[in-house]
Amino acid sequence: MTAMQQEQFHAAQKAFIVADTFGIDAPKGFAVNGFADPNHVAIPKSDDNYVFRKEPLREALAFLECPMNTGLFISGHKGTGKTSLITEVCARLNWPVQQITCTSRTEMTDLVGYHAMMSTTPGAPPEMQFQYGPLALAMKEGHVLVLNEIDMMEPAELTGLNDILEGRPLVIAQNAGEVIHPHPAFRIVATANSMGNGDETGQYAGITMQNMAAMDRYRFMTVDYPHEDVEAAILAKVAPELGEAIHKAMIGVANEVREVFKGEQTLSVKTEYGEESVAMSEPISTRKMVLWAQLAVQFRSSTNAEGERNALSYALHIAHLRRLNDYEREAILQLCNAIFPEWHD
Numbered sequence: 001m002t003a004m005q006q007e008q009f010h011a012a013q014k015a016f017i018v019a020d021t022f023g024i025d026a027p028k029g030f031a032v033n034g035f036a037d038p039n040h041v042a043i044p045k046s047d048d049n050y051v052f053r054k055e056p057l058r059e060a061l062a063f064l065e066c067p068m069n070t071g072l073f074i075s076g077h078k079g080t081g082k083t084s085l086i087t088e089v090c091a092r093l094n095w096p097v098q099q100i101t102c103t104s105r106t107e108m109t110d111l112v113g114y115h116a117m118m119s120t121t122p123g124a125p126p127e128m129q130f131q132y133g134p135l136a137l138a139m140k141e142g143h144v145l146v147l148n149e150i151d152m153m154e155p156a157e158l159t160g161l162n163d164i165l166e167g168r169p170l171v172i173a174q175n176a177g178e179v180i181h182p183h184p185a186f187r188i189v190a191t192a193n194s195m196g197n198g199d200e201t202g203q204y205a206g207i208t209m210q211n212m213a214a215m216d217r218y219r220f221m222t223v224d225y226p227h228e229d230v231e232a233a234i235l236a237k238v239a240p241e242l243g244e245a246i247h248k249a250m251i252g253v254a255n256e257v258r259e260v261f262k263g264e265q266t267l268s269v270k271t272e273y274g275e276e277s278v279a280m281s282e283p284i285s286t287r288k289m290v291l292w293a294q295l296a297v298q299f300r301s302s303t304n305a306e307g308e309r310n311a312l313s314y315a316l317h318i319a320h321l322r323r324l325n326d327y328e329r330e331a332i333l334q335l336c337n338a339i340f341p342e343w344h345d
Ligand SMILES: Nc1ncnc2c1ncn2[C@@H]1O[C@H](COP(=O)(O)OP(=O)(O)O)[C@@H](O)[C@H]1O
Pocket: 047, 049, 050, 051, 052, 053, 076, 077, 078, 079, 080, 081, 082, 083, 084, 085, 191, 226, 230, 234, 285, 286, 287, 288, 290
């Protein structure tokens, strides 16, 4: 980076007061750097109902501020808020993000870029052009590259990132050997359901064991489902109409289902043959909680197809229960009957 580029970079930066920007209590005047321009198309859209948690936020900000030649590896169960932590932070710091979700077929060329036939205007004859991938763009422009579900990727493909994580330039052989030096604002964040050691829980299909040398280049962080207080604050924002007692009961149901999903607790269902223990194939994520609450509010004031069924139960069927098998559904309904003050299914 030339001195002029360095100067331009510093001019583009802006300091954000942590307590005000993220709505948490932080030392007075404590600030982090983001960018002044809020209009870049790659800046994620922020969710006004998002509630930041202090611990994960601290680690994410420390990483963004000074990555020390590492990537950030965020591990946690489905729907715990791994991806949204980064996108919500970047949304507030005006930091552009390049995101992809990895599969077993994702290759380095998907990240780096490839030649493709493209028209410059609609209807014009196409020409062969190099299309930069999210990694190349993020390195060039100083964006955060978010690799979702990184442990679905073939480990051999990922070793191509090792040099980059160490701060070396990207060389694009297929584009005349173009060399892209990392912009000072370039960061790599990976999210995964595992810690890169393969699936230890047996709940996630398709997870591969990652290469040790690749994992050596990350710092690690785990995210769990939000604490009750955080979820209560989220529900109070999205569906204040339901009231605290209902919010609390909803969180009680979700937390019990999550524990069963993680295998930390069992749930039994009464059937005509007696009590049976059921496993849960799907957790109730915070996203599902929000949908459940919003649907309940919507159906409360309208008549619905299923007649007298109460809005909370109807909403839960739509948001979550219909996907489950009969046993799981019945177990959750029985749980709701026990937890909710008034519940009619
Ligand atoms: N702290 C939070 N505040 C508000 N919503 C949250 C929070 N954490 C998670 N969510 C919600 O839960 C959903 C799932 O989060 P996401 O980041 O996609 O999970 P993951 O990447 O871990 O699967 C998000 O859409 C978001 O709306």
